[in-house]
Amino acid sequence: MSAGRTRFVGMGVRIEVDHLTMRYGAVTAVEDISFTVEPGEFFGLLGPNGAGKTTTLETIEGLREPTEGRVAIDGRDPARREPDLQRRIGVQLQSSAFFERLTAVEQLQTFGSIYGVPTSRLDELLEQVGLTEKATAQVEDLSGGQKQRLSIACALVHDPEVVFLDEPTAALDPQARRNLWDVLRGINESGRTVVLTTHYMEEAEELCDRVAIVDHGQLLQLDTPATLIRRLDAATRIGLAVEAISIDEARALPGVQTVAVGSAGLVIETRDAATVLGELGRREALEGLSVSKGTLEDVFLDLTGREYRA
Numbered sequence: 001m002s003a004g005r006t007r008f009v010g011m012g013v014r015i016e017v018d019h020l021t022m023r024y025g026a027v028t029a030v031e032d033i034s035f036t037v038e039p040g041e042f043f044g045l046l047g048p049n050g051a052g053k054t055t056t057l058e059t060i061e062g063l064r065e066p067t068e069g070r071v072a073i074d075g076r077d078p079a080r081r082e083p084d085l086q087r088r089i090g091v092q093l094q095s096s097a098f099f100e101r102l103t104a105v106e107q108l109q110t111f112g113s114i115y116g117v118p119t120s121r122l123d124e125l126l127e128q129v130g131l132t133e134k135a136t137a138q139v140e141d142l143s144g145g146q147k148q149r150l151s152i153a154c155a156l157v158h159d160p161e162v163v164f165l166d167e168p169t170a171a172l173d174p175q176a177r178r179n180l181w182d183v184l185r186g187i188n189e190s191g192r193t194v195v196l197t198t199h200y201m202e203e204a205e206e207l208c209d210r211v212a213i214v215d216h217g218q219l220l221q222l223d224t225p226a227t228l229i230r231r232l233d234a235a236t237r238i239g240l241a242v243e244a245i246s247i248d249e250a251r252a253l254p255g256v257q258t259v260a261v262g263s264a265g266l267v268i269e270t271r272d273a274a275t276v277l278g279e280l281g282r283r284e285a286l287e288g289l290s291v292s293k294g295t296l297e298d299v300f301l302d303l304t305g306r307e308y309r310a
Protein backbone atom coordinates (compact mmCIF):
# COMPACT_ATOMS: atom_id res chain seq x y z
CA MET A 1 0.00 0.00 0.00
CA SER A 2 1.20 3.52 -0.72
CA ALA A 3 2.89 5.24 2.16
CA GLY A 4 1.21 8.19 3.78
CA ARG A 5 -2.39 7.28 3.03
CA THR A 6 -4.97 7.51 5.76
CA ARG A 7 -6.76 4.19 6.17
CA PHE A 8 -9.99 3.91 8.09
CA VAL A 9 -9.77 1.07 10.52
CA GLY A 10 -12.55 -1.50 10.35
CA MET A 11 -13.54 -0.91 6.72
CA GLY A 12 -12.66 -2.75 3.57
CA VAL A 13 -12.83 -6.47 3.00
CA ARG A 14 -10.25 -9.20 2.40
CA ILE A 15 -10.61 -11.12 -0.85
CA GLU A 16 -9.05 -14.50 -1.50
CA VAL A 17 -8.82 -16.05 -4.93
CA ASP A 18 -7.50 -19.56 -4.57
CA HIS A 19 -6.50 -21.63 -7.61
CA LEU A 20 -9.35 -20.18 -9.66
CA THR A 21 -10.01 -21.76 -13.04
CA MET A 22 -12.89 -20.69 -15.28
CA ARG A 23 -13.91 -22.44 -18.47
CA TYR A 24 -16.55 -21.57 -21.01
CA GLY A 25 -16.97 -24.86 -22.87
CA ALA A 26 -13.64 -25.47 -24.59
CA VAL A 27 -12.33 -21.97 -23.75
CA THR A 28 -10.23 -21.63 -20.60
CA ALA A 29 -10.75 -17.97 -19.68
CA VAL A 30 -8.88 -18.16 -16.35
CA GLU A 31 -6.33 -20.80 -15.43
CA ASP A 32 -5.26 -21.53 -11.87
CA ILE A 33 -5.06 -17.95 -10.61
CA SER A 34 -4.41 -17.24 -6.91
CA PHE A 35 -4.08 -13.90 -5.14
CA THR A 36 -5.28 -12.01 -2.08
CA VAL A 37 -6.58 -8.45 -1.86
CA GLU A 38 -6.07 -6.87 1.57
CA PRO A 39 -8.65 -4.67 3.31
CA GLY A 40 -8.40 -1.08 2.10
CA GLU A 41 -6.16 -1.98 -0.82
CA PHE A 42 -6.49 -0.50 -4.30
CA PHE A 43 -5.95 -3.58 -6.44
CA GLY A 44 -5.68 -3.71 -10.22
CA LEU A 45 -6.24 -6.55 -12.63
CA LEU A 46 -4.27 -5.53 -15.65
CA GLY A 47 -4.19 -7.18 -19.03
CA PRO A 48 -5.18 -6.86 -22.68
CA ASN A 49 -8.59 -7.65 -24.19
CA GLY A 50 -9.59 -11.25 -23.61
CA ALA A 51 -7.01 -11.77 -20.83
CA GLY A 52 -9.65 -13.00 -18.37
CA LYS A 53 -10.04 -9.85 -16.22
CA THR A 54 -13.85 -9.58 -16.41
CA THR A 55 -14.31 -13.29 -15.78
CA THR A 56 -12.10 -13.07 -12.67
CA LEU A 57 -13.88 -9.96 -11.44
CA GLU A 58 -17.36 -11.38 -12.00
CA THR A 59 -16.41 -14.50 -10.11
CA ILE A 60 -15.22 -12.43 -7.15
CA GLU A 61 -18.48 -10.46 -7.33
CA GLY A 62 -20.36 -13.76 -7.05
CA LEU A 63 -21.91 -13.52 -10.51
CA ARG A 64 -20.14 -16.67 -11.72
CA GLU A 65 -19.35 -19.95 -10.00
CA PRO A 66 -15.74 -21.11 -10.31
CA THR A 67 -15.16 -24.12 -12.55
CA GLU A 68 -12.34 -25.03 -10.16
CA GLY A 69 -10.85 -23.38 -7.10
CA ARG A 70 -12.53 -20.97 -4.75
CA VAL A 71 -13.16 -17.30 -4.11
CA ALA A 72 -13.93 -15.80 -0.69
CA ILE A 73 -14.83 -12.32 0.56
CA ASP A 74 -14.01 -12.09 4.24
CA GLY A 75 -14.07 -15.89 4.27
CA ARG A 76 -17.49 -16.16 2.64
CA ASP A 77 -18.55 -17.46 -0.76
CA PRO A 78 -19.88 -14.53 -2.84
CA ALA A 79 -21.74 -16.89 -5.21
CA ARG A 80 -24.19 -17.66 -2.38
CA ARG A 81 -25.32 -14.03 -2.66
CA GLU A 82 -26.17 -13.68 1.00
CA PRO A 83 -27.87 -10.30 1.54
CA ASP A 84 -25.62 -9.15 4.37
CA LEU A 85 -22.54 -9.81 2.24
CA GLN A 86 -24.16 -8.23 -0.83
CA ARG A 87 -24.69 -5.05 1.16
CA ARG A 88 -20.96 -4.75 1.67
CA ILE A 89 -20.22 -5.03 -2.06
CA GLY A 90 -20.59 -2.30 -4.69
CA VAL A 91 -20.51 -3.24 -8.36
CA GLN A 92 -20.27 -0.65 -11.08
CA LEU A 93 -22.90 -1.31 -13.71
CA GLN A 94 -22.38 -0.59 -17.38
CA SER A 95 -23.88 2.81 -18.29
CA SER A 96 -26.27 0.93 -20.57
CA ALA A 97 -27.93 -0.52 -17.44
CA PHE A 98 -29.39 2.89 -16.47
CA PHE A 99 -33.13 3.34 -16.32
CA GLU A 100 -34.23 5.48 -19.24
CA ARG A 101 -35.60 9.02 -18.92
CA LEU A 102 -34.57 9.47 -15.32
CA THR A 103 -32.44 12.35 -14.09
CA ALA A 104 -29.10 11.65 -12.45
CA VAL A 105 -30.49 12.08 -8.95
CA GLU A 106 -33.58 9.96 -9.73
CA GLN A 107 -31.30 7.22 -11.00
CA LEU A 108 -29.46 7.27 -7.69
CA GLN A 109 -32.73 7.40 -5.75
CA THR A 110 -33.93 4.29 -7.57
CA PHE A 111 -30.82 2.32 -6.64
CA GLY A 112 -30.80 3.82 -3.14
CA SER A 113 -34.40 2.83 -2.44
CA ILE A 114 -33.44 -0.84 -2.88
CA TYR A 115 -31.20 -0.46 0.17
CA GLY A 116 -33.33 2.05 2.10
CA VAL A 117 -30.74 4.77 1.65
CA PRO A 118 -31.86 8.21 2.92
CA THR A 119 -32.21 10.84 0.19
CA SER A 120 -29.87 13.13 2.15
CA ARG A 121 -27.01 10.84 1.11
CA LEU A 122 -27.69 11.32 -2.59
CA ASP A 123 -26.48 14.95 -2.74
CA GLU A 124 -23.33 13.92 -0.91
CA LEU A 125 -22.73 11.18 -3.46
CA LEU A 126 -23.32 13.44 -6.45
CA GLU A 127 -20.79 15.82 -4.98
CA GLN A 128 -18.31 13.02 -4.38
CA VAL A 129 -18.33 12.12 -8.08
CA GLY A 130 -18.49 15.76 -9.23
CA LEU A 131 -22.03 15.65 -10.62
CA THR A 132 -23.83 18.16 -8.38
CA GLU A 133 -24.48 20.46 -11.34
CA LYS A 134 -25.95 17.60 -13.34
CA ALA A 135 -28.35 16.34 -10.66
CA THR A 136 -31.43 17.19 -12.70
CA ALA A 137 -30.00 16.32 -16.12
CA GLN A 138 -31.47 13.29 -17.84
CA VAL A 139 -29.09 10.37 -18.06
CA GLU A 140 -29.26 10.44 -21.88
CA ASP A 141 -27.88 14.00 -21.82
CA LEU A 142 -24.76 13.18 -19.81
CA SER A 143 -21.36 12.84 -21.45
CA GLY A 144 -19.55 9.50 -21.44
CA GLY A 145 -17.41 10.54 -18.46
CA GLN A 146 -20.42 11.83 -16.54
CA LYS A 147 -22.29 8.57 -17.13
CA GLN A 148 -19.29 6.63 -15.84
CA ARG A 149 -19.22 8.81 -12.73
CA LEU A 150 -22.95 8.34 -12.19
CA SER A 151 -22.59 4.57 -12.48
CA ILE A 152 -19.84 4.74 -9.84
CA ALA A 153 -22.14 6.80 -7.58
CA CYS A 154 -24.81 4.10 -8.03
CA ALA A 155 -22.27 1.47 -6.93
CA LEU A 156 -21.52 3.53 -3.81
CA VAL A 157 -25.09 4.35 -2.87
CA HIS A 158 -25.34 1.79 -0.05
CA ASP A 159 -21.91 2.68 1.32
CA PRO A 160 -20.19 -0.63 0.47
CA GLU A 161 -16.83 -1.67 1.89
CA VAL A 162 -15.51 -2.96 -1.42
CA VAL A 163 -16.11 -1.55 -4.88
CA PHE A 164 -15.59 -3.48 -8.11
CA LEU A 165 -14.99 -1.48 -11.26
CA ASP A 166 -14.64 -3.09 -14.67
CA GLU A 167 -12.69 -0.78 -16.98
CA PRO A 168 -14.25 2.36 -15.52
CA THR A 169 -12.31 4.72 -17.74
CA ALA A 170 -12.64 2.84 -21.03
CA ALA A 171 -13.68 5.10 -23.92
CA LEU A 172 -13.00 8.32 -22.00
CA ASP A 173 -10.81 11.11 -23.30
CA PRO A 174 -7.58 11.71 -21.36
CA GLN A 175 -8.98 14.62 -19.35
CA ALA A 176 -12.16 12.78 -18.33
CA ARG A 177 -10.00 9.77 -17.44
CA ARG A 178 -7.84 11.85 -15.12
CA ASN A 179 -10.90 13.42 -13.49
CA LEU A 180 -12.24 9.98 -12.80
CA TRP A 181 -8.90 8.92 -11.30
CA ASP A 182 -9.42 11.58 -8.63
CA VAL A 183 -12.86 10.15 -7.87
CA LEU A 184 -11.47 6.62 -7.62
CA ARG A 185 -8.62 7.74 -5.37
CA GLY A 186 -11.16 9.44 -3.08
CA ILE A 187 -13.21 6.23 -2.83
CA ASN A 188 -10.15 4.28 -1.76
CA GLU A 189 -8.92 6.97 0.60
CA SER A 190 -12.24 6.77 2.44
CA GLY A 191 -11.12 3.26 3.46
CA ARG A 192 -12.85 1.09 0.88
CA THR A 193 -11.17 -1.79 -0.87
CA VAL A 194 -11.18 -1.12 -4.61
CA VAL A 195 -10.70 -3.78 -7.28
CA LEU A 196 -10.41 -2.43 -10.78
CA THR A 197 -9.75 -3.94 -14.17
CA THR A 198 -8.03 -1.89 -16.79
CA HIS A 199 -5.99 -2.25 -19.89
CA TYR A 200 -4.37 1.13 -19.36
CA MET A 201 -0.94 0.56 -17.86
CA GLU A 202 -0.58 4.21 -16.89
CA GLU A 203 -3.85 4.05 -14.97
CA ALA A 204 -2.76 1.00 -13.01
CA GLU A 205 0.60 2.59 -12.27
CA GLU A 206 -1.07 5.78 -11.08
CA LEU A 207 -3.83 4.31 -8.91
CA CYS A 208 -3.09 0.82 -7.72
CA ASP A 209 -1.27 -0.30 -4.58
CA ARG A 210 -0.65 -3.63 -6.32
CA VAL A 211 -1.38 -4.98 -9.77
CA ALA A 212 -1.89 -8.48 -11.08
CA ILE A 213 -0.80 -8.69 -14.70
CA VAL A 214 -2.83 -11.33 -16.51
CA ASP A 215 -2.71 -12.60 -20.07
CA HIS A 216 -4.28 -15.65 -21.70
CA GLY A 217 -6.03 -16.40 -18.41
CA GLN A 218 -2.79 -16.68 -16.46
CA LEU A 219 -1.33 -14.55 -13.72
CA LEU A 220 2.06 -13.40 -14.95
CA GLN A 221 3.16 -11.11 -12.11
CA LEU A 222 1.71 -9.59 -8.97
CA ASP A 223 3.30 -6.78 -7.00
CA THR A 224 3.37 -3.02 -6.50
CA PRO A 225 3.91 -1.11 -9.75
CA ALA A 226 7.17 0.29 -8.34
CA THR A 227 8.52 -3.18 -7.49
CA LEU A 228 7.57 -4.62 -10.87
CA ILE A 229 9.33 -1.75 -12.60
CA ARG A 230 12.39 -1.95 -10.33
CA ARG A 231 12.67 -5.69 -10.85
CA LEU A 232 12.66 -5.14 -14.58
CA ASP A 233 15.91 -3.18 -14.27
CA ALA A 234 15.03 -1.23 -17.41
CA ALA A 235 17.32 1.27 -19.05
CA THR A 236 16.85 4.95 -18.21
CA ARG A 237 15.59 7.07 -21.10
CA ILE A 238 17.06 10.54 -21.41
CA GLY A 239 15.11 12.83 -23.73
CA LEU A 240 16.70 15.92 -25.27
CA ALA A 241 15.79 18.53 -27.88
CA VAL A 242 17.32 17.56 -31.25
CA GLU A 243 19.38 20.77 -31.15
CA ALA A 244 20.97 19.80 -27.82
CA ILE A 245 23.57 17.43 -29.28
CA SER A 246 24.24 15.63 -32.57
CA ILE A 247 23.35 11.97 -32.82
CA ASP A 248 26.95 10.97 -33.44
CA GLU A 249 28.20 12.94 -30.45
CA ALA A 250 25.47 11.41 -28.25
CA ARG A 251 26.39 7.89 -29.42
CA ALA A 252 30.02 8.49 -28.52
CA LEU A 253 29.27 9.44 -24.90
CA PRO A 254 30.40 6.93 -22.26
CA GLY A 255 27.54 4.84 -20.89
CA VAL A 256 25.19 5.40 -23.83
CA GLN A 257 23.47 2.24 -25.11
CA THR A 258 21.24 3.51 -27.90
CA VAL A 259 20.27 6.84 -29.44
CA ALA A 260 17.08 7.37 -31.42
CA VAL A 261 15.39 10.39 -32.92
CA GLY A 262 11.62 10.64 -32.65
CA SER A 263 9.01 13.36 -33.06
CA ALA A 264 9.62 14.43 -29.44
CA GLY A 265 13.38 14.79 -29.93
CA LEU A 266 16.43 12.69 -29.17
CA VAL A 267 16.14 9.67 -26.87
CA ILE A 268 19.22 8.18 -25.25
CA GLU A 269 18.98 4.84 -23.43
CA THR A 270 21.50 4.07 -20.72
CA ARG A 271 22.07 1.97 -17.63
CA ASP A 272 24.44 4.60 -16.27
CA ALA A 273 22.31 7.73 -16.19
CA ALA A 274 24.64 9.57 -13.78
CA THR A 275 27.60 9.35 -16.17
CA VAL A 276 25.58 10.29 -19.25
CA LEU A 277 23.90 13.23 -17.51
CA GLY A 278 27.29 14.39 -16.23
CA GLU A 279 28.73 14.29 -19.76
CA LEU A 280 25.72 16.13 -21.17
CA GLY A 281 25.99 18.75 -18.44
CA ARG A 282 29.66 19.32 -19.18
CA ARG A 283 28.81 19.91 -22.84
CA GLU A 284 25.91 22.19 -21.87
CA ALA A 285 23.74 19.87 -23.92
CA LEU A 286 20.70 19.67 -21.65
CA GLU A 287 18.10 21.50 -23.75
CA GLY A 288 14.66 19.90 -23.42
CA LEU A 289 15.92 17.39 -20.84
CA SER A 290 13.59 14.70 -19.52
CA VAL A 291 14.57 11.55 -17.65
CA SER A 292 12.36 8.48 -17.28
CA LYS A 293 12.83 4.99 -15.94
CA GLY A 294 10.82 1.98 -17.08
CA THR A 295 7.03 1.87 -16.92
CA LEU A 296 4.50 -0.91 -16.43
CA GLU A 297 4.25 -0.98 -20.20
CA ASP A 298 7.91 -2.04 -20.30
CA VAL A 299 7.14 -4.70 -17.68
CA PHE A 300 4.34 -6.08 -19.85
CA LEU A 301 6.58 -6.09 -22.92
CA ASP A 302 9.25 -7.92 -20.97
CA LEU A 303 6.77 -10.51 -19.62
CA THR A 304 5.07 -11.29 -22.89
CA GLY A 305 7.75 -10.40 -25.39
CA ARG A 306 5.39 -8.28 -27.39
CA GLU A 307 3.83 -4.84 -27.61
CA TYR A 308 0.81 -4.22 -25.49
CA ARG A 309 -2.49 -5.05 -27.22
CA ALA A 310 -4.85 -2.47 -25.77
Ligand SMILES: Nc1ncnc2c1ncn2[C@@H]1O[C@H](COP(=O)(O)OP(=O)(O)OP(=O)(O)O)[C@@H](O)[C@H]1O
Nearest residue numbers: 024027028029047048049050051052053054055056
Ligand atom coordinates in the same frame (compact mmCIF):
# COMPACT_ATOMS: atom_id res chain seq x y z
N1 LIG B 1 -19.79 -16.06 -21.71
C1 LIG B 1 -18.72 -16.49 -22.37
N2 LIG B 1 -18.77 -17.58 -23.18
C2 LIG B 1 -17.69 -18.02 -23.84
N3 LIG B 1 -16.47 -17.44 -23.78
C3 LIG B 1 -16.34 -16.33 -23.02
C4 LIG B 1 -17.46 -15.79 -22.29
N4 LIG B 1 -17.02 -14.71 -21.61
C5 LIG B 1 -15.71 -14.58 -21.91
N5 LIG B 1 -15.31 -15.54 -22.75
C6 LIG B 1 -13.93 -15.75 -23.26
O1 LIG B 1 -13.06 -15.85 -22.16
C7 LIG B 1 -11.84 -15.15 -22.40
C8 LIG B 1 -11.63 -14.08 -21.33
O2 LIG B 1 -12.63 -13.08 -21.45
P1 LIG B 1 -12.80 -11.89 -20.40
O3 LIG B 1 -13.99 -11.08 -20.83
O4 LIG B 1 -12.78 -12.41 -19.04
O5 LIG B 1 -11.46 -11.06 -20.66
P2 LIG B 1 -11.12 -9.56 -20.36
O6 LIG B 1 -9.69 -9.57 -19.95
O7 LIG B 1 -12.09 -8.98 -19.43
O8 LIG B 1 -11.26 -8.87 -21.76
P3 LIG B 1 -11.84 -7.41 -22.15
O9 LIG B 1 -10.78 -6.44 -21.75
O10 LIG B 1 -11.98 -7.54 -23.64
O11 LIG B 1 -13.14 -7.23 -21.44
C9 LIG B 1 -11.95 -14.60 -23.81
O12 LIG B 1 -11.32 -15.52 -24.67
C10 LIG B 1 -13.43 -14.56 -24.06
O13 LIG B 1 -13.71 -14.67 -25.42
